[in-house]
Amino acid sequence: MQLALLGAVALLTQNAAAQNMLRFACSQLVVERTDPLVNPGMKYTPHLHQIVGGNSFNISMDPATHDPPAMSSCTSCSFVEDLSNYWTAVMFFKARNGTYKRVPQVGNGGPQGSLINKGGLDVYYIPSGKGFRMLAGNAVNTDASKVSKGNICHRCWQSTDDNQFTGGAPCSGSDTVDIPMSTSCKMIRQTIIFPACWDGKNLDSPNHQTHVAYGQGSGATGGGACPSTHPVKLPQIMYELMWNTSTFMDKNIWPADGSNPFVYSMNLGGPAAHGDYVFGWKGDTLQQAMDKNCNLNKDCPAAGLHAQSADKYNACTKAQQAPEEVDGWLKALPLGEMAIKA
């Protein structure tokens, strides 16, 4: 239950088999225990998130009064016009001695050769038809069989070089719902693909999920045909996160009980992976970007999109609203009580 797309409704005109897509870096805005969708108004929410995007992000973002493009003065994402917020759980390494350390994140070069990220994640908007609104994942789920591997998955990356693109399409082949656990995985790529079908009426729903649905397609294919209950096609949103696990490859410091040393900030594994989204593109720039076939993280004058230099978007950060230690070796995960440094 997470990820609602808020904001003005816009309808996209059909994009004939467009292969272009937006794919851009978003650096870390803040890592803190807040969640304006699931726990509005709360500081020290049940688990820790990493948040990227517009700096109007707040503990409450009431859609009636909170307008991210108007209230943000910068964004940690590449495009100046994208003041949306994107957030996910963070990954921790659990050492044999019982302490935890946050796993560092890097960008994923992929087709661009390099994307410069300071922490954070990479976002894709894959044109898939008309209109938009959104949401993915369940932060309390522990059952891998309840998650479609075609939507939320992990891939073992046997190199620390993000240019060494490995394997097929996201969430295909040997990708897994669970977090891989092998000393050969130097990096772990996490993919979160959002539903691309909308009910055409509601900008959000009580669980932030039922106003959208997955289509018949699997993976990053644009979503496939929509069910009759959710007939409006949205651009498909995908988050890509690269967890650099290479510093934790010494099996002598892995938990003695043989459990997976890598856990998300809920203290749960891959089946609980989730992503949240609050729409905040300026005016109709996202619609224009889809209509005009804007590509990757490049300037797109036809749609009025401006790509910032990495030093600009890296500099857009925000102080924690729920201050606590989240780096270094921690005695406990930041759950419940404030985290305490080991």
Ligand SMILES: *[C@@H]1O[C@H](CO)[C@@H](O)[C@H](O)[C@H]1NC(C)=O
């Ligand atoms: C969050 O919102 C409140 C009230 O809407 C405002 O007073 C406060 O300055 C905002 N905080 C941040 C960090 O933007």
Ligand SMILES: *[C@@H]1O[C@H](CO)[C@@H](O)[C@H](O)[C@H]1NC(C)=O
């Ligand atoms: C716990 O283990 C980690 C990894 O070996 C080490 O870096 C850290 O210093 C240890 N912390 C304590 C309190 O022993």
Ligand SMILES: *[C@@H]1O[C@H](CO)[C@@H](O)[C@H](O)[C@H]1NC(C)=O
């Ligand atoms: C991953 O971490 C290792 C060890 O700290 C470092 O040498 C490497 O440069 C990192 N990889 C990337 C892509 O930043």
